Amino acid sequence: MxxxxxxxxxxxxxxxxxxxxxxxARSAGIHIPTLCYLKDINAIGxxxxxxxxxxGAKSLVASCVYPVSEGMEIVTNSAKVQHSRRxxxxxxxxxxxQACLTCARNQNCELQRLxxxxxxxxxxxxxxxxxxxxxxxxxxxxxxRDNNKCIxxxxxxxxxxxxxxxxxxxxxxRGFKTRITCAFDAELKDVPCxxxxxxxxxxxxxxxxxxxxxxxxxxxLNDPSKHVVVGAAPSVRVQMxxxxxxxxxxxxxxxxxxxxxxxxxxxxxxxxTAADLTIMEEGTEFLHRLKGDGxxxxxxxxxxxxxxxxxxxxxEFLENISSCKSPQGMFGAMMKSxxxxxxxxxxxxxxxxxxxxxTAKKFEITRDGQDVDGAPGIDVSLTCRELSRMIKRAGxxxxxxxxxxxxxxxxxxxxxxxxxxxxxxVMEAALRTVYEIVEGKPCQPIEFKEVRGTKGIKEASYxxxxxxxxxxxxxxxxNAGKLLDMVKNGEKEYHFIEIMxxxxxxxxxxxxxxxxxxxxxxxxxRALRAAGLYGEDDKMVLRKSHENPIVQEIYRTYxxxxxxxxxxxxxHTHYVKRDHF
Amino acid sequence: MAKKSKTDFPFEGTPEQEEKLKELIAKYTDVQGAxxxxxxxxxxxxxxxxxxxxxxxxxxxxxxxxxIYGVATFYSQFTLTPKGKYRIGVCLGxxxxxxxxxxxxxxxxxxxxxxxxxxxxxxxxSIEDTRCLGCCGLAPVMKINDDVYGRVVPEDVHSILExxxxxx
Numbered sequence: 001m002x003x004x005x006x007x008x009x010x011x012x013x014x015x016x017x018x019x020x021x022x023x024x025a026r027s028a029g030i031h032i033p034t035l036c037y038l039k040d041i042n043a044i045g046x047x048x049x050x051x052x053x054x055x056g057a058k059s060l061v062a063s064c065v066y067p068v069s070e071g072m073e074i075v076t077n078s079a080k081v082q083h084s085r086r087x088x089x090x091x092x093x094x095x096x097x098q099a100c101l102t103c104a105r106n107q108n109c110e111l112q113r114l115x116x117x118x119x120x121x122x123x124x125x126x127x128x129x130x131x132x133x134x135x136x137x138x139x140x141x142x143x144x145r146d147n148n149k150c151i152x153x154x155x156x157x158x159x160x161x162x163x164x165x166x167x168x169x170x171x172x173x174r175g176f177k178t179r180i181t182c183a184f185d186a187e188l189k190d191v192p193c194x195x196x197x198x199x200x201x202x203x204x205x206x207x208x209x210x211x212x213x214x215x216x217x218x219x220x221l222n223d224p225s226k227h228v229v230v231g232a233a234p235s236v237r238v239q240m241x242x243x244x245x246x247x248x249x250x251x252x253x254x255x256x257x258x259x260x261x262x263x264x265x266x267x268x269x270x271x272x273t274a275a276d277l278t279i280m281e282e283g284t285e286f287l288h289r290l291k292g293d294g295x296x297x298x299x300x301x302x303x304x305x306x307x308x309x310x311x312x313x314x315x316e317f318l319e320n321i322s323s324c325k326s327p328q329g330m331f332g333a334m335m336k337s338x339x340x341x342x343x344x345x346x347x348x349x350x351x352x353x354x355x356x357x358x359t360a361k362k363f364e365i366t367r368d369g370q371d372v373d374g375a376p377g378i379d380v381s382l383t384c385r386e387l388s389r390m391i392k393r394a395g396x397x398x399x400x401x402x403x404x405x406x407x408x409x410x411x412x413x414x415x416x417x418x419x420x421x422x423x424x425x426v427m428e429a430a431l432r433t434v435y436e437i438v439e440g441k442p443c444q445p446i447e448f449k450e451v452r453g454t455k456g457i458k459e460a461s462y463x464x465x466x467x468x469x470x471x472x473x474x475x476x477x478x479n480a481g482k483l484l485d486m487v488k489n490g491e492k493e494y495h496f497i498e499i500m501x502x503x504x505x506x507x508x509x510x511x512x513x514x515x516x517x518x519x520x521x522x523x524x525x526r527a528l529r530a531a532g533l534y535g536e537d538d539k540m541v542l543r544k545s546h547e548n549p550i551v552q553e554i555y556r557t558y559x560x561x562x563x564x565x566x567x568x569x570x571x572h573t574h575y576v577k578r579d580h581f
Numbered sequence: 582m583a584k585k586s587k588t589d590f591p592f593e594g595t596p597e598q599e600e601k602l603k604e605l606i607a608k609y610t611d612v613q614g615a616x617x618x619x620x621x622x623x624x625x626x627x628x629x630x631x632x633x634x635x636x637x638x639x640x641x642x643x644x645x646x647x648x649i650y651g652v653a654t655f656y657s658q659f660t661l662t663p664k665g666k667y668r669i670g671v672c673l674g675x676x677x678x679x680x681x682x683x684x685x686x687x688x689x690x691x692x693x694x695x696x697x698x699x700x701x702x703x704x705x706x707s708i709e710d711t712r713c714l715g716c717c718g719l720a721p722v723m724k725i726n727d728d729v730y731g732r733v734v735p736e737d738v739h740s741i742l743e744x745x746x747x748x749x
Binding site: 161167168169170171172173174181182183184191581 | 635646654655
């Protein structure tokens, strides 16, 4: 690595030659505050919080975009710098709705934290009365945008474009009238938003939040006529701990089960059981298609963000997507059918709640074909963040809960199901089962490590049943677009593709705990959380979906065999072409 | 969020205009920084930049519609509504302003029930952002197309506009 010598706050450092001042300072362990900066995604020098003094420069410079050079002398914390940052903060705050006490991001807000750090006590500037307060956008099922709290950092815009390739939000107008909007101020529900919620996960303030559905769940829990059940998605177990100051990636499956039980759900279940079911159905579908029954490549269908992306931007691939419902969809369908019958309950009295790392799941449950005989499979889909609020409101000391198990009859899952939460997990889970069905013997080793890791597009090829099976795994819909373009123009040919809408898969979903940019910029959150899932799989004896005794029983006593008529009616769905504008 | 504005006009683009726009886009395909010249050219062709035109540009240049909308609403040279047959400008420059041109503008807005940068539903009148017209001796000044009116008082507004209404 080529380096240059620079002086920061009087001390000499050797730093990478092509680094920005911000990167150089961080490598030297010197903190410079930021607001609009997001590593690899947004470096636009717009918020002016990261300004520093450079000897010889006419004015303060934005350290996130200013490159270092040999002999540069930098001061990051002089009176002049502090004065400038305070003025910038004061101006931002003068145009910010400071309703901190009633804000979903209270105590987890980057603007609030800076305001505390810089001792802001008084805002001398009044809000410009000439510009009306913008309306609150809550047209979509998954998200609320309050432009009165927006600081125009454009992190949401950058992530929507760079990571997701969707670009439905962006600045419009100018000056005081600048807002983040959709084209022609259309409502979010009417544009090709894929509901992924990545914008929420990078918002530094409370301008973007998930639509809170917790009241519906509290109401159901207090309704004695309802049998309220809950299921937790694979990645939830490696995310929930973060809300309670546990290290990123800690597997808290047992505490999640314990907390849900203390919230007085009538049944505390694991969506991972449904993930095993998904592998049975999708694996069967893949084998059929390999034999020529249906188009290849087969593409996974677990991620509702990806599904909507495909419907808007790549409708020519809709017939390649597996007809399987997602694990959430299968969980809901089984609760309102198999479970109702087994427990002797009227499906109408069962209220099903899912806990998801995902905002798009809120949209998924409203889709056509997700119902069971006219009733919704899932009644309410909550993000991890909403669940954390319920746990806190109920006064549950999460970190000190004992580890408990999920309930029978939907509480056993394989390691294959656990790894669904990380990019490559569904592919690996499917391959473990498909290999064994085709070869008639267990695969050795059981891991398919080529499809693991947080790289955006991964490829591998395996010999199964004397045939070469080429697979690809990709996460982040911008990567999906790239991959599908290559498939379309014949550059690449695959039999099986896993696509997750969020970079890194569900462990980095739009419903995850929000880590401030200081953390997002310095550690790979996706990798840490994924490690929690792979670590659990590693320790397990039950690591293959088809060996899950509950899944076996469901087929034996209720569904018949994978791909049966009944399985199709309950566990499969369909997709629609949507406009790309 | 999206409010139906008084100035939502049905799109009346002709095949000839579309042909011209396509030629323009083809000239700029794969050119860096193509959006500004294409938007300027498109506005020359159509007189304004309605959603139909912006969608054609989005598809042609492979630029997200929101990005185009952002640029089109950022620069005051672009307009998203068609201009009226009679384009009204009331000077808000210093001399006219102190002579009371703001009240004249208010009167026109009231009379036509539209705001600055908007067009009446019959497309007869539109009001434009206007600064000094270079005849401060006549302040306050207003202009309708090329006709200049000096020393206007609010009471004159109705009769001036009526003249154009009768012309149709």
